[in-house]
Amino acid sequence: MSISDLQDELKTYVENVKKAAHFIQKEVPTKPKVAIILGSGLGDISRSLENSISIPYEDLPGFPVSTAPGHKGELTFGNVLHHEVMLMNGRFHYYEGYCMRTITFPIRVMQELGVEVLIITNASGGLNPDFEVGRVMLVRDIINFMGDNPLIGPNVDEWGPRFPDMSEPFDLELLEKAKLASKELGIGVYEGVYIGVAGPNFETPAELRMMRRFGADSVGMSTVPEVIVARHAGIKVIGFAAISDRAVPDDLKPITAEEVLEMAKKAGRDMSKLILKTLEKV
Numbered sequence: 001m002s003i004s005d006l007q008d009e010l011k012t013y014v015e016n017v018k019k020a021a022h023f024i025q026k027e028v029p030t031k032p033k034v035a036i037i038l039g040s041g042l043g044d045i046s047r048s049l050e051n052s053i054s055i056p057y058e059d060l061p062g063f064p065v066s067t068a069p070g071h072k073g074e075l076t077f078g079n080v081l082h083h084e085v086m087l088m089n090g091r092f093h094y095y096e097g098y099c100m101r102t103i104t105f106p107i108r109v110m111q112e113l114g115v116e117v118l119i120i121t122n123a124s125g126g127l128n129p130d131f132e133v134g135r136v137m138l139v140r141d142i143i144n145f146m147g148d149n150p151l152i153g154p155n156v157d158e159w160g161p162r163f164p165d166m167s168e169p170f171d172l173e174l175l176e177k178a179k180l181a182s183k184e185l186g187i188g189v190y191e192g193v194y195i196g197v198a199g200p201n202f203e204t205p206a207e208l209r210m211m212r213r214f215g216a217d218s219v220g221m222s223t224v225p226e227v228i229v230a231r232h233a234g235i236k237v238i239g240f241a242a243i244s245d246r247a248v249p250d251d252l253k254p255i256t257a258e259e260v261l262e263m264a265k266k267a268g269r270d271m272s273k274l275i276l277k278t279l280e281k282v
Contacts, residue, residue, distance in 0.1 A: 003154075010154050013101055016062030020105075021112035023061055028053055028077045032086035034282070035115045035235075036275065037106075037226060039091065039122035039242070039264070045272040046087055049078030057090070063109075064102050066090035075106075081279050086115060093221055095200035100150035104229040111159060111233040117174070117282060118230045119275055121240045123264035124220035125202070125247030125255075127212045128192060133246055134266040136274060137190040138178050139239030142169055142224050143216055146198045150225045151232060160232035169227050174238040174282070181277035187270050192217025194241055196224030205249035219247055240274065242267035 036045065046052075054076045057063045066073045076087040092103045110118065126133065155162045175191075182189045195211050197203065199221035203211070211219055218241050230237050244263040245255050 017108040019061040030084040034083045034117045035086040035110045036119040037088045052078035104150045107229040122223045123244040124218040124241045126243040128217040137241040139194045141193045143195040164232040171236040177281040178278045208249045
């Protein structure tokens with residue numbers, strides 16, 4: 001593909017983002033400053049929104065459609081505590097066949113809408129042998145092991161710099177608020193590094209050993225592209241990972257997507273409480 005073709009493709013992408021944002025602005029009276037991405041099996045928090053308005057992804061111009069299990073596929077807007085919130089119930093994954101720009105299309109829409117804080121959640125395997133299944137890990141850092149990057153290609157200068165800084169992928173002040181929230185609620189949390197892989201297969205024992213030696217505490221198939229684009233956009237990020245299975249090579253057992261979803265739902269109850277308590281402090 002030539003440079004001219006890449007620029008034309010990017011121009012269409014930018015136009016579609018702006019069309020989707022304009023559509024939302026016409027349909028939704030609120031102006032969200034906080035966005036929440038709900039991972040697999042983590043839809044409980046949507047019940048906390050007041051005066052909610054939902055828009056299916058297929059109704060939004062240029063918006064992709066989620067095909068992953070446990071992802072509803074709609075944007076919900078409403079109020080929670082003193083915040084106007086945009087809830088993304090279902091995300092997009094590299095393993096679904098989407099390119100990185102498509103995966104992060106919603107983040108660009110958030111940027112156009114003026115979102116300032118992104119709360120990102122996921123279900124992930126616990127690489128750290130000390131992690132118990134069904135608990136929540138606060139994400140301190142990420143490793144991009146997906147073999148791609150959503151910022152590859154021509155840069156849109158109005159959206160962010162060509163070479164964005166990633167020295168603080170997750171906002172340290174927000175992380176401290178989440179840790180304080182966990183103490184006040186009496187909910188024990190872990191803190192660690194999330195490594196993102198392409199999927200869709202679960203990892204081999206040798207891969208898990210390698211990732212642990214890299215310094216990763218949990219592994220999953222999402223989150224990394226959204227965090228990169230959010231930071232490029234100047235959006236502050238906080239991450240919550242539901243430890244849905246043990247990804248420890250020495251006692252690795254066969255796992256299914258259904259089992260992951262079930263354990264994610266278990267951790268999701270604590271995660272919802274943590275997110276709401278953290279929002280009180282934002």
